Amino acid sequence: MGKLEIVTLEDVVKEVHDTSTFRFRADIEGSPGQFVMVWIPGHDEVPMALSYLGDLKGITVRAYGDATKALLKMKRGDLIGVRGPYGNTFRLDGLKVLCVAGGVGIASLIAAIEGFSDRGAKVATVLAAKTAEELIFEERCEKSGEVHLATDDGTRGFKGLAPALARKLMDQHTFDMIATCGPEMMMKAVLDLCLSRRIPCQASIERYMKCGIGICDACVLDDVLVCEDGPVFSGEELAKSHDFGKFRRDESGRRITL
Numbered sequence: 349m350g351k352l353e354i355v356t357l358e359d360v361v362k363e364v365h366d367t368s369t370f371r372f373r374a375d376i377e378g379s380p381g382q383f384v385m386v387w388i389p390g391h392d393e394v395p396m397a398l399s400y401l402g403d404l405k406g407i408t409v410r411a412y413g414d415a416t417k418a419l420l421k422m423k424r425g426d427l428i429g430v431r432g433p434y435g436n437t438f439r440l441d442g443l444k445v446l447c448v449a450g451g452v453g454i455a456s457l458i459a460a461i462e463g464f465s466d467r468g469a470k471v472a473t474v475l476a477a478k479t480a481e482e483l484i485f486e487e488r489c490e491k492s493g494e495v496h497l498a499t500d501d502g503t504r505g506f507k508g509l510a511p512a513l514a515r516k517l518m519d520q521h522t523f524d525m526i527a528t529c530g531p532e533m534m535m536k537a538v539l540d541l542c543l544s545r546r547i548p549c550q551a552s553i554e555r556y557m558k559c560g561i562g563i564c565d566a567c568v569l570d571d572v573l574v575c576e577d578g579p580v581f582s583g584e585e586l587a588k589s590h591d592f593g594k595f596r597r598d599e600s601g602r603r604i605t606l
């Protein structure tokens with residue numbers, strides 16, 4: 349089991365009503381797409397993508413269940429535990445890259461968006477949320493390239509779902525890499541667009557995780573583990589998957605239809 353490090357929350361930034369970013373210093377590295385297991389004392393340990401790399405690391409947390417709601421009540425100076433970083437990373441290949449982020453999926457994708465741009469790629473990002481008040485990291489995305497907003501209710505940007513806007517952009521421009529993170533059905537639609545156009549694609553997949561290090565098998569996707577073999581999978585891998593876009597597993601391992 350990786351070393352658990354107790355860290356102090358040095359900064360807490362409320363991004364939108366149900367989502368905050370927590371910054372801390374930890375003796376860990378980290379690359380775009382990797383995650384840490386975050387221990388919230390008295391509650392649980394949950395996987396969180398590193399939304400900030402560098403000295404002052406960050407995680408960006410959306411309220412979901414018990415642990416995330418408890419974390420969102422924490423303030424600057426409070427202590428959490430972190431271990432990691434775990435998992436593989438986004439491959440920063442490509443010169444014309446389209447990133448498609450839905451909801452809190454931008455927390456995992458943002459370091460890759462910055463990484464693609466730092467490597468000289470031209471980056472366009474579809475930043476999508478249910479409604480305008482839930483859009484996160486718009487300014488950070490703008491620093492790395494073009495941003496195309498989409499909201500389900502049309503309160504900002506394109507009215508509709510992220511894959512519809514991604515399709516429009518793919519019709520208008522040539523891309524040589526697509527990276528995506530967000531709700532699984534959104535990623536499935538993006539994957540289908542990429543497969544039909546033969547554009548390389550990578551997606552960061554979410555599954556219920558307990559250990560984060562390949563022991564418990566909770567995060568199994570077909571015959572691979574999201575914690576160790578992922579969370580980032582290529583389009584070719586996902587095209588062969590029986591589970592992706594169809595099933596996830598709950599805490600007890602029971603299959604749940606998506």
Ligand SMILES: Cc1cc2nc3c(=O)[nH]c(=O)nc-3n(C[C@H](O)[C@H](O)[C@H](O)COP(=O)(O)OP(=O)(O)OC[C@H]3O[C@@H](n4cnc5c(N)ncnc54)[C@H](O)[C@@H]3O)c2cc1C
Nearest residue numbers: 394395396397408409410412413414415416455554555556
């Ligand atoms: C690699 C990875 C990176 C992640 N990064 C982020 C991030 O950057 N920001 C963020 O806000 N969230 C992220 N998540 C999701 C986050 O870990 C879950 O929202 C959190 O574990 C929920 O814990 P909870 O105690 O609040 O809810 P719980 O009470 O545990 O969960 C409520 C319900 O959601 C289900 N559930 C819990 N976790 C998952 C899951 N991972 N997949 C599918 N169903 C689940 C449970 O079965 C339960 O029914 C990530 C998940 C993974 C696997």
